[in-house]
Amino acid sequence: MNPNLVPWIYLLIAGVLEVAWAMALKASHGFTRLVPSVVFAVTALASLYLLAVAMRSLPAGTAYAVWTGIGAVGTVVLGIVWLGEPATVWRLVSVGLILAGIIGLKLASG
Numbered sequence: 001m002n003p004n005l006v007p008w009i010y011l012l013i014a015g016v017l018e019v020a021w022a023m024a025l026k027a028s029h030g031f032t033r034l035v036p037s038v039v040f041a042v043t044a045l046a047s048l049y050l051l052a053v054a055m056r057s058l059p060a061g062t063a064y065a066v067w068t069g070i071g072a073v074g075t076v077v078l079g080i081v082w083l084g085e086p087a088t089v090w091r092l093v094s095v096g097l098i099l100a101g102i103i104g105l106k107l108a109s110g
Contacts, residue, residue: 004057008106011054011063015070017047022075026083062105069102 021043027036047067055063073095079085 007054007057007063010050011058011066012070014047014050014054015067016074017043017050018067018071019074019078021047022071023078023082059109062109066102066105069098069105073098073102 021040024036024040024043027033028040029036031037031040051063051067054067076085076091076095080087080091
């Protein structure tokens with residue numbers, strides 16, 4: 001495996017874990033439910049750890065923007081699919097713009 005890809009893989013996993021903690025946070029109902037609250041804590045810490053590891057090699061601004069972008073897009077998509085949140089044209093266009101920004105930052109970083 002290309003060693004230059006490893007930080008990006010860590011960053012991708014960190015972003016997916018960000019989605020997991022956001023969904024667990026919603027399910028915790030303000031930390032009043034134990035299991036989702038524990039899932040939130042574990043996934044949030046793991047996500048931040050992997051983000052920190054990725055930032056050893058990637059520019060901080062790029063890594064952070066990609067991490068939050070993955071989290072935002074993933075959370076919106078799961079909100080639409082699992083929680084029945086609206087899939088309006090403007091929401092979908094906005095998600096597309098976030099995706100374009102993530103791709104642009106990856107391409108700009110090499």
